[in-house]
Amino acid sequence: MGGASRRSRLLFPVLGMGLLVLLLFSIIIVFLLAGEAKASGTIYRGVKVGPVDLGGLRDVEARGRLEHFALQKQSDHVRLIVGEKSWEVSLAELGAGIDVEEALVRASRYGREGHFFNRLSQRWHANKFGAQLPVPYFVREDEATAKIAELAREVNIPPTDASLSVGDDDSVHVLPAAPGREVDLTAAVIKLKDEINHEHPEIRLEIRAVPPGVETSQIEAMQIKGLMSVFVTKFNPANTNRVENIQVAAAALHDHLIAPGETFSFNQVVGPRSTEAGYKEAIVIEENEFRPGVGGGVCQVSTTLYNAVLRANLPIAERRRHSLVVDYVPVGTDATVVYGITDLKFINDTTGYLLLRTRVAQDKLTVKIFGNNEDLPEVTILSEVEEVIAPPVKEVQDPALPAGRVMVEQEGKRGYRTKVTRLARQGGLVVSTEVISRDLYPPVPRVVRLGTGPVQESPIPAPVEGTESQGVPVTGAGGARDNG
Template sequence: MGDSINSKSRKIVTGVAIAVCLGIGMLWGAHKMLPGMLAGDRICQGVSVGGYDVGGMTVAEARARLQSRMGECETAPISLRLGDEAWRVSPEEIGTVVDLEAGLRAAFSVGRRGGFCARLVQRRRAARSGIDIPLVVSVDEQRLRDLVFALANVVQVQPADARLVIADDDQVIIEPSSDGRRLDVDELIARLRSTTLSCGVREIDLPVDMVLPSVTTSELGSKGIRCLLGKYTTKFKASNVKRAKNIQLGAAMIDGTILAPGDVFSFNDVVGPRTSERGFMEADIIFNAELVPGIGGGICQVSTTLYNAALLSDLDIVSRVNHSLPISYVPLGRDATVAYGAIDLKIGNNTDHHVLLKANVAKDIITFRIFGDRPEDTTVDVETEVLERIEPGVIEQVNEEFAPGARTMIQNGALGYRVAVWRVVKLGGVETRRELISKDRYKPQPAIVQVGGAAQPLTTP
């Protein structure tokens, strides 16, 4: 039992000894720090402002040390870099102001906040690890944003889509796409704010994002639009200004249309309603086998020219209707009338590649060219066979002002026709397909003759 008592006594003595040593250590530390804590005009050791050591200095000494260095923050330019390009921004441009006094106050307060133990902890941390007080820097937010947005207008580049260019000799050229770039405005503003907190050499890599084009060179090339399939031209009277305007407008609406394999082009869907609100004008149209004024007159010459280009391009004719009367600007059986909401021209892309429809109106001619891909030695011809000529009738109209037996031709008659249209495809000069496209009927136009009235009987008084 005596040994147990002695063991406990030894443990107590050891604990007391450790506590005494710790107490002496704390008193010694306090003794070493106390002069600094009591010296109220000195910044404690280990404190820096904006990376510049001011420990052990008075506020006045620290101010003198920092003023020359902090001036750089308000004057040293900021370099903005993008590859080989660079721009310099003066801090004055964005209204940079360094609040040196705020930094000095924060530095001086280290080791002077809180109770005795808290102050000891602050000073111990400063002495061992150092405490850096960040600079208090402000900028004019509006000037900063204005500068960044102005730079964005210089730096940013819109992406360019790849596009097809048709040369004068009908060669297809792909104009390559190019990537764009967009400046991350918010990120640059944040980086500029952060950079103003440091002095000396200041550089920023501009935060830009790549912007991809909607159509890349490879994507456009994969569509397989490589050569001219077929083209057709018709003439019109440029002096008929309103009709010419309608032709130009309709052609422009179709120009540049691309059809994927299996797509069906609808003339009415693409051109839309022919109304004055959409720019169409009044000109002659064929209605009930007569020429009458109508909005959009001349639009059928657009559909007819496109129809013939499609025939020669060996595209599928899904829907087509001929006029009731022969048309002067194309052979029989080669016309295509349209009427919005009633009669449509539809053309199907029956190839394995995309096809491009190009329209051009110059002076008194309209031309459609269709581009795609097919064997180079392919040729397409269109043949028209007149099956029947239909003689016109004669309509006699009595004119009481004419003498009995007098006859005057008011309108010459015109033949009607029944025709068949064939498409002939040859490969290397050898006919591979002969296809019946249509059988059409055109009404004859009767001759109109005015004749004198019957002779009046004699009367006896």
Template sequence: MFKNKPVLLLLGAIGVFVIIILSCIIYISVAWKGKIVPGVQVEWIEVGGLTQDEAEQKISEVQQEFLSAPVEITASEERVSLSRGELGFSIDAKKPAQQAYQVGREGSISKRISQTWYAYHKQVVIPCPEVMIDTQQVESILASFSEGLDEPQDARLIIDDRDQITIIPSKTGIAVDLDVSLDDLKLFKQPFAGEIELQYKEELPKVSTADIEAMGINGIISSFTTKFDASNYNRSYNIALAAKALNNTLIKPGEVFSFNKRVGPRTAKSGYREAIIIESNVFVPGLGGGVCQVSSTLYNTVLLAGLEITERSNHSLAITYVPLGRDAAVSYGYQDLKFRNNLKSHIYIKTYVGKGSLTMKIFGNTQQRKNVSLETVVNSVINPKVTTKDDPNLLKGKTVVEKAGAKGYRVTAYRIINGSKQLLSQNYYRPTDQVVRVGTKEPSAEPRPNPNPEPKPEPEPKPPEPEPEPEPEPEPEPET
């Protein structure tokens, strides 16, 4: 019987240990149900024995003291006193309260017991979350400290009316270094009041001189001009407005350009006016008339630069401002002109509107300029049909052309690049019928002469009227 005594003692010890563990678990569950274990604090704030909500409230009150404490900010001879709250600082009280509540309540049983014991006999310190800063608010409040400082200036590419290219160099600026200046204020520690001196740093421009130089733009690689009637004021205005939207467009290598995206919708709100457009295969007044001349001018300029066309449509009716087969119809949300910059350098579009002329130029790296020519072939001419309609108000035998017809065409366009000919497009332009009014009105009957007219009776002679009697001669007046 005594031989098994060590085993019994071991089993007894294990049993006692299990009882102690169970007792601890029961004690924690009962004594601190819904409360934070004693000995837990957030930074220096004691939260043991509190519910999670009570802990959050206590932490929040201390944080409000932290956010409202005055801070002296100096820069050179300027000084201002503000609180962290006014500077846009904020801090979260909920998260540390949740972390404090979880002490002794998560993980394995042994971990829970060790955390609880450690909190009782030593201390468990929960760090406060990082202080957050509203950068925009800080910059707005401290804007006065930035007055007089040099702002960074981006490098710019300038092309004048003589096609001279100039690079305006970039400049480095100076700005308040908020990260360094406000770093100490972000520490949640006592004392809350403080004093800082703003630090400054160099601020680099977004576009450097080297960035512009790396674009490789050094001259013209293509240009094209079309003519328009300057006396048509609304159409001329629309041409100038769309051309202005295209002017100074920079396109990166590999980038796809969209005419509609760049120019935008042709609406009255955008400033466009009513002029002749093509709608449902008919020339009619509409907003934005003339914009297709801008897209067609750009299309020819792009073709001559050797760029890749990804989307283009011809008009349904023949137009005259560019050769047939070389037009580009655009309609916002329906038809677009798109091309890709397949060169290794950037390209830059310039537009020039003169009195009755529109010129577009594409600038790029002249070393990549190609020998390009364009060719169009009229495969067939389609004569218009003549349709007639009766006109009851027009005399029979008379005709009037109400609508002049127009011929249609089938045209093939080619581009020859460095001697290599490639098909560009097959184009169909509809003919428009000629409409003729034919008179159906019968002429009215005219009166016919009588071959045996009856003689008219002669009028009876009237008796002569009596002659008046002569008046008596007056008696002579006496002489004086």
């Protein structure tokens, strides 16, 4: 009995202490629950976002306070550093600032998320010691990138592509490539996001190497080592429309590259001869006649190129003569072109690239071909007239002309049979003979109109008094002819 009594005496204080703790805990819970009910719709006391105290404020009030703070922070500066160069840039210039909505959400949710005891713990801590939440920032990446790129232009060095240099003496040199350097914009924006919430953010921008678009080895591999051929034709500089057409077509050829094994097409490179492309009306050959047409003069460019190609010892894939003989090259060495119909084509059968260069100056058109001129044979082009064909005479009976009258409507032009041969020499010895073309330039007939109409007689003047009348001779069939 005595032992049971002692246990009872010990049990009562323990139970009392337990009930007291339970009572106190219940009071705290009731107090906090009452506080939660009271604070419904407001931010708990003690909650701050950065230095901004939002405790006890409703959302509208808190938003106003945060917006004011955000506006002040817009003028804060970030220091960007590259080597010894630096810039002070405001958050506004970088498209950055405080995310007011996110700050408001974080403050409003503090003490209201997680399990029950976690919420109680946060509210008690905020009320007792305060809860300072980090300031959320935003960065508009496109604006930040644009601003940093603008500043980086002061330190960026663009790469230099390797290129060919052709001197006035036709010497060819390879200008080497050089890498560039530039600020790494992607890394810069990432660092900005990481450092922006610091008191005085400093960002050391990273520099990355920028490789050239064309390496020196790529230019060297093209094997353009020197001049292979050149050809020059003359034109009348007073014919301004024709000269402008020559300039437009020649410009399309200038600096054009032809890969090994490629078939060059004049029409494909030069394009349509239209007013939209810059061509004007000048004399063209059409239906065996010289007539005005858009693009007159382009055939002189194709012909000059053709002669340069022959002298570069390149194979011709397609070429056609004019219907009439032209006066700016030896007969048989012309090459007409009509877009979509007649083309000039040749093949680059060398192991390297070919480079075309053109120049229009004063009264001359020059076309040059550069490539691998090592072991290039000396080429001679022989143009021979195998036959001269006299123009036939075409007589047309014309009743509108009086009988016996003759009028030349069209002067005739001689025709030619031609042969063009290419001779290649190495060390003074002929190593190849190639007949390039055999052409027939048909003669243009001489057209004569013969009068078959009635003969008109001149009236006999009335006799003058006191004199003898004089007769006036009448032109008959055997009279004079109009040779036009």
